[in-house]
Amino acid sequence: MIYxxxxxxxxxxxxxxxxxxxxxxxxxxxxEIVAEETKGSREMPxxxxxxxxxxxxxxxxxxxxxNIGISQVRGVDSGVLINANGDRxxxxxxxxxxxxxxxxxxxxxxxxxxxxxxxxxxxxxxxxSDRKLFRYSTYERMIHWFVASIFLFLAITGLILLFGRPVxxxxxxxxxxxxxxxxxxxxxxxxxxxxxVAVVLIFVRFVRRNIYQKGDLSWLLRGGGIIGNKxxxxxxxxxxxxxxxxLLILVGSLIIASGLVLVxxxxxxxxxxxxxxxxxxxxGALLMIVVIMxxxxxGSVGMEGALEGMTTGYCDLNWAKEHxxxxxxxxxxxxxxxxxxxxxxxxxxxxPSSVQLHLQEHGK
Amino acid sequence: xxxxxxxGPLWNFALTVFVIGVIWRIGSILLSGVRNDLAxxxxxxxxxxxxxxxSRFVPERTVTKRGKLQLIAGYAFHLGLFALLFFxxxxxxxxxxxxxxxxxxxxxxxxxxxxxxxxxAGLIFLWLYRLLNPVTRLLSDLDDHVGxxxxxxxxxxxxxxxxxxxxVLRLLHLLLAELLLIYFPFSKLMHAFTFVMSRGYTGATMxxxxxxx
Numbered sequence: 001m002i003y004x005x006x007x008x009x010x011x012x013x014x015x016x017x018x019x020x021x022x023x024x025x026x027x028x029x030x031x032e033i034v035a036e037e038t039k040g041s042r043e044m045p046x047x048x049x050x051x052x053x054x055x056x057x058x059x060x061x062x063x064x065x066x067n068i069g070i071s072q073v074r075g076v077d078s079g080v081l082i083n084a085n086g087d088r089x090x091x092x093x094x095x096x097x098x099x100x101x102x103x104x105x106x107x108x109x110x111x112x113x114x115x116x117x118x119x120x121x122x123x124x125x126x127x128x129s130d131r132k133l134f135r136y137s138t139y140e141r142m143i144h145w146f147v148a149s150i151f152l153f154l155a156i157t158g159l160i161l162l163f164g165r166p167v168x169x170x171x172x173x174x175x176x177x178x179x180x181x182x183x184x185x186x187x188x189x190x191x192x193x194x195x196x197v198a199v200v201l202i203f204v205r206f207v208r209r210n211i212y213q214k215g216d217l218s219w220l221l222r223g224g225g226i227i228g229n230k231x232x233x234x235x236x237x238x239x240x241x242x243x244x245x246x247l248l249i250l251v252g253s254l255i256i257a258s259g260l261v262l263v264x265x266x267x268x269x270x271x272x273x274x275x276x277x278x279x280x281x282x283x284g285a286l287l288m289i290v291v292i293m294x295x296x297x298x299g300s301v302g303m304e305g306a307l308e309g310m311t312t313g314y315c316d317l318n319w320a321k322e323h324x325x326x327x328x329x330x331x332x333x334x335x336x337x338x339x340x341x342x343x344x345x346x347x348x349x350x351x352p353s354s355v356q357l358h359l360q361e362h363g364k
Numbered sequence: 365x366x367x368x369x370x371x372g373p374l375w376n377f378a379l380t381v382f383v384i385g386v387i388w389r390i391g392s393i394l395l396s397g398v399r400n401d402l403a404x405x406x407x408x409x410x411x412x413x414x415x416x417x418x419s420r421f422v423p424e425r426t427v428t429k430r431g432k433l434q435l436i437a438g439y440a441f442h443l444g445l446f447a448l449l450f451f452x453x454x455x456x457x458x459x460x461x462x463x464x465x466x467x468x469x470x471x472x473x474x475x476x477x478x479x480x481x482x483x484x485a486g487l488i489f490l491w492l493y494r495l496l497n498p499v500t501r502l503l504s505d506l507d508d509h510v511g512x513x514x515x516x517x518x519x520x521x522x523x524x525x526x527x528x529x530x531x532v533l534r535l536l537h538l539l540l541a542e543l544l545l546i547y548f549p550f551s552k553l554m555h556a557f558t559f560v561m562s563r564g565y566t567g568a569t570m571x572x573x574x575x576x577x
Contacts, residue, residue, distance in 0.1 A: 138493070138496050138497045139433060141492075141496045142433070142489060142492045142493055142496055145492050145496070146488055146489060146492060149488060150488075178530075179530045179532050179533060182524075182527050182529055182530055182533070183524035183525070183530075183533055184524075185527070186523055186524050186525070186526040186527050187520070187523055187524050190477070190480055190481070190484075190523045190526065191484065191523075193481055194481060194484060194485055194488075197481075197485060313496075
């Protein structure tokens with residue numbers, strides 16, 4: 001009886017074990033297949049699953065441009081969330097305009113210093129004469145100094161705005177610079193339109209005398225006489241002065257137009273126009289500053305007698321003969337040269353002889 | 365500390381000097397009296413004074429011809445400055461808060477900018493003319509230049525503080541305005557008030573004589 005029970009028990013155990021094995025086999029078989037499939041899938045090309053967020057951000061980024069959205073906000077570019085060109089402009093400003101522009105300005109300043117050390121102040125070879133020629137009227141000198149003062153103010157404030165971050169923040173700190181930058185920005189914007197007035201006045205008054213004429217090219221080919229020791233004859237204005245005049249008019253117009261685009265965003269100009277205007281404004285202004293540095297150099301320390309015409313209105317006869325020979329000859333032939341004494345009296349704030357005489361008579 | 369001083373005691377001091385100084389100067393002119401004219405009047409002194417006061421705003425033809433630039437620059441500067449002083453929003457707010465207790469309509473922003481441009485251009489031109497023309501240079505003394513420079517600096521500091529974002533810039537503008545107020549009664553800037561008496565006196569004298577001048 002016991003033997004029979006043992007046999008039944010062993011049989012049940014064998015069945016149970018076999019069932020367990022079958023179960024394990026059946027259970028493990030699909031896992032193995034899935035594992036094999038997974039191994040195989042690593043070697044197969046991936047299945048593209050579209051991410052709606054990626055599409056959204058691609059549209060927002062607008063690398064290709066032209067994909068402008070709709071916004072409740074009314075205004076130019078209000079449908080553009082991210083202006084991809086802005087990054088390009090920022091990189092140009094930070095990585096090219098500021099370092100290269102700054103290097104050019106410093107380089108020109110150093111070059112002028114070296115030139116001065118080598119060449120020195122160009123003297124009037126014949127020395128100061130006892131005769132003067134009338135060169136600029138009061139009105140002409142007024143508009144010259146008007147454009148000069150406005151240009152200098154705009155140049156200084158503009159350079160502070162352009163180079164302030166790398167140059168001035170390390171020296172004065174962010175807080176002080178923020179005050180200075182705000183002041184410069186407001187001053188620059190307010191004085192800017194006056195430069196337009198100044199350039200128009202300069203153009204109207206001086207255009208006739210700045211039209212290129214015979215002899216100008218030979219002046220240019222001979223380096224204007226500043227290189228070497230020979231003076232080159234020229235007219236009322238030489239080729240260099242005429243070129244500076246046209247540069248002021250043309251580049252000045254570019255600076256003014258781009259400045260107006262930047263200051264008055266009232267004409268529907270978008271960010272891209274503003275970026276373009278900023279680049280044109282900065283490049284034009286840097287070019288003009290470099291040219292004006294040369295102009296100031298000649299007028300101040302570079303050449304004897306060059307500034308006199310713009311301060312008193314009269315220039316020395318010998319200076320005129322050396323630098324503006326054709327014009328000087330014409331004026332002398334017309335008998336319009338005046339004595340040095342009469343002009344010196346004006347310079348010393350003394351009344352001219354006729355006024356003095358009149359005052360004396362009145363006193364009696 | 366300095367800001368509180370500029371905003372408080374210095375402002376009160378400058379305003380007091382300005383008011384007392386102007387009253388004193390005008391009073392001294394009025395109290396100096398006029399010479400007794402015993403001649404029989406041939407016209408009305410009052411109407412002559414009134415006519416001269418306003419007719420002098422229109423310049424003589426010869427002046428218009430010879431001094432066109434000074435005329436335009438003069439009007440541009442004075443009108444621009446007047447508009448800025450009394451019709452710029454920040455100034456109206458300041459007057460209402462510190463002096464009058466009430467405000468009045470301000471000019472729009474574009475008019476403010478135009479006024480500032482006119483005032484700056486006019487002042488720079490007039491000062492350059494003063495420096496460069498031999499006659500005006502001869503006639504000008506230190507007072508003329510100090511007055512011009514102070515007015516220019518007040519205008520410039522005002523335009524630099526236009527953003528109204530920095531207290532330092534407002535205080536700088538106020539400090540310069542206070543210096544101008546203190547300087548004003550002792551200088552030729554008094555012509556802002558005395559032109560009325562000057563024209564009135566001339567007009568009355570001529571009117572009494574029956575001269576249309």
